[in-house]
Amino acid sequence: MKIRIGFGSCGIAAGAKKVKDRLSELINEKNLNIDLSITGCIGMCFYEPIVDIIDGDAVFTYANVTASLIEEIVDSHIINGEPLSQYIVSTDKEPYPQLKNQVRIVLKNCGIINPEKIDEYIENNGYKALSRVVNEMTPEEVIEEIKVSGLRGRGGAGFPTWFKWDAAKKSKGQDKYVVCNADEGDPGAFMDRSVLEGDPHAVLEGMAIAGYAMGAKKGFIYCRAEYPLAIERLKIAINQARERNYLGKNILGSNFEFDILIKTGAGAFVCGEETALIASLEGERGMPRLKPPFPAQSGYFAKPTNINNVETYANVPWILVNGGQTFAAYGTEKSKGTKVFALAGKVKKGGLVEVPMGMKLRDVIYGIGGGIKQDKEFKAVQMGGPSGGCIPKELLDTPVDYESISKTGAIMGSGGMIVMDENTCMVDMARFFLDFTCKESCGKCIYCRIGTKRMLEMLERICSGNGKDEDIKTLEELCVSIKDGSLCGLGQTAPNPVLTTIRYFRDEYLSHIETKKCPAKQCKSLLTYTISADACKGCTLCAKKCPAEAIKGQVKEAHEIDQEKCIRCGNCITVCRFNSINVE
Template identity: 75%
Template sequence: MKVRVGLGSCGIAAGGRKVMDRLAQEIKNHGKEIELLPTGCIGMCFYEPIVDVFDGDKVYSYANVTADIATEIFNSHIIGGQPLTQYIVSTTEQPYAILANQVRIALRNCGVIDPENVDEYKANDGYKALSKVLSEMTPEEVIEEIKVAGLRGRGGAGFPTWFKWNAARQSKGEIKYVVCNADEGDPGAFMDRSVLEGDPHTLLEGMAICGYAIGASEGHIYCRAEYPLAIKRLEIAIADAKQRNLLGKNIMGSNFSFDMKIKKGAGAFVCGEETALIASLEGERGMPRLKPPFPAQSGFWGKPTNINNVETFANVPWIMYNGGSAYAAYGTEKSKGTKVFALAGKIKNGGLVEVPMGMTLREVIYDIGGGILNDRDFKAVQMGGPSGGCIPKQLLDTPVDYDSINKTGAIMGSGGMIVMDETTCMVDMARFFLDFTVKESCGKCIYCRIGTKRMLEILERITAGEGREGDIEELEALSISIKDGSMCGLGQTAPNPVLTTIRYFRDEYVAHIRDKKCPAKSCKPLLTYTINQENCKGCTLCSQKCPVQAISGEKKAPHVINEALCTKCGNCATVCRLDAVCVE
């Protein structure tokens, strides 16, 4: 019998280590020969910790397992042969419903294999694509297959992957490099991290194939230092691959040699821009430079360099093994294949999903994501992180592909989807993302360094109830200047959250500025707390919970709130059982 525990970052945060330790102790105490293995995130973070029990030819998946539940599962199922149906969310006969509409290519092994065991990766067709490439294909044929697949870069811009590879291939030079952007700085994005933690060998294999295609002999993975588990599993994978001659000198007996190194990045968002990433990789401050020359001509140490992100490389082995046309069969005419999204925010089934391009936002959020938390009304979804924009309810049927998303004013980005309900203030949401951009700007461009700061100051005034007539127009004018005057994608896209919220939720800006009210009842300085005298029965709960004694009144008599003392903490509204506290 085999038992598998989800130990991606989400599983560990939910208590997966305690579950693993408890199962290990139970196995030891009973003297049973049971294989206990870790695995990565299967995408259903809301179910973690997940425990899979392999019972004969059947697999039973248990969700939200605690250490004590793990003991129950061990005694009843593993020892007694009786599955505990109250905890089971998936079986071989009835697999996860959430996976029904997904197509898993980049995530094909995540949550399925032990990421620290190269043999499990190989047992799932791992390194067969590299073997095929080295024994049967020329570099030009590899690039042509990527072209047939229609694979576009999954890091945000969606640039054709084959074109970048071909440019690096054609650049002259004996020394060339393959670089993986695993920086992943968007708030709410965790796609690359999950691939690195759950299936590190697919990245190594994809990078090696790229190296063969462009004529490079060395690969560098630029991974943010805040991903310690991902780095640990990458280090194990690289060591195992070298030991098996899957990396290193004369791979698989061929004339192709390819080595791999890891660079721990400091987590600067601007290093998502490839020239800033290269500067950091070389030990310099992460700041972008003008292009051309492009990295394909002069990149790392001035040598031809190809840069893609984790998800892009993760697709490559599948494409080379199954054929570019098989990949192109998914998606739309201009956006082929699948895309991984991180569902976060006010959504029931938070986690990772991988869907064919062209599926609508409604299908992703409701059919796969389960809808809005607490069954509230959907308001908007933020796509593309700080570089993206907010897509409103009326555009829920927008297909998820590069062109359709761009038309809304947002961008595909690396794949973050932050879902918002009616309690989200769109002005404050724009302020949040601009605050992030201001802090992450490298400061090289005046428009980005100073312009975004001025925009943030305006948004902070508006959300503090000090908005003025003309603020909206000033934000729009600054946005245009910043877009036109910034060198890299950070500054050029920084105004997007502001522009899209003004475009689709202008009435909220007007309410903040003219009426000094927040329609979402989110911005504290704009809120007023009062007590409905007819509903209040004088239970005193509100006054007991008020931290500044702003509520007064006799027992069994209506209470009142002193607005001059009220700090608008909201405790009174939270504890009131009679809906007597009014928030306006």
């Protein structure tokens, strides 16, 4: 019998280490013949910690397992052979319902194999593609197969992968480089991290194939230092791949030579832009450079360099094993294959999903994500992170593909989906994302450095109730100037959250500016707290919990709030048992 514990960052944060430690103790105490293993995140982050009991072909998955629950599972299921159905969310006969409409290519091994054991990767067709490539295919044939697949870069821009590989291959020079951009920095995005934690060998294999196709001998994985578990598992995987001759010299008995090094970044969002990433790799400050020349002609130390992100490389082995036509059968005419998304925010079942391109947003958020928490009204979804835009409920049937998402004013980005409900203030949401991009600007461009700052100041003024009639027009004008005047993608896309919220939620801006009210009741400076005399029972609980001592009143008599003292913290609403607090 085997027990497998979800040991991705989400599982560990939810308490998986405590479960694993207690399970190890029980195995020793009860002298059980159990193979205890770990795995990455299967995508059901809302179920973590997750424990799989594997007995032959039978698999029982327990969700939200605690150290005390694992004792019950051991006694009932493992020792007495009686599964605890009330805690089981998936079996080999009835798998997770959330997986029903997913197509797992990038995530096929996540939550299934032990990412720290290369043998488990090999048993699941691992390195089969690399073996085929170096022994049976020419570099031109590899690039053609990627071309047939229609794979586009999953880092955000959606540029054809084959074209970048072909450009690097045709560039002059003996020294060429393959770079994996793992500098995932969007708030709410965790796709790349989960793939690196759950299936690092897929990324290594994809990079090695890219190296073979374009004639590169060395690769770099640029991963932010905030991903320590991903970096640790990458190191283990690289060492294992070298030992098995999947990396190094004369790979699998061929003349092909390729090795991979890890570069940890300090967490600068701008280093997600490829030329800024290259500058950081070279030991310089991460700042973008003018293009052309493009990295394929002059990249790392002026040598031909190809840069793709984690998800792009993770698709490559599957394509080379199953064929480009098979991959292209999924998706739409211009957006082929699948896309991994990180569902976060006000969605019931947050986590990782992988769906065919073209699936509607509604089907992702409601069909797979289970809808909005507490069954509140869906308001918008932010796609593309700080560089993306907010898509409103009237566009909920938009297909998820590059062209359709771009038409809404948002972008596909690397795959973050932050769901917002009726209580989200869209002006404050735009302010949040602009605050992020303003702080992350490298400062090289005047439009980006100063323009985003001026926009942020206006949004902060609007949220505090000091907005001016001309602010919306000024914001729109600044957005256009910053888009046109910025050197890299950070500045060029920074206005997107502002533009889309003004486009779809202009009435909220007008309410903040003209009537000094926040319709979502989130902007503290625009709120007024009062106590209903008819509903208040004079229990004094709100007065005791008020940190500003703004609530006065006698026991069993209606209380009042001193508006000058009130700091709008919301404590009174939290503790009131009679729904007597009104917020306007």
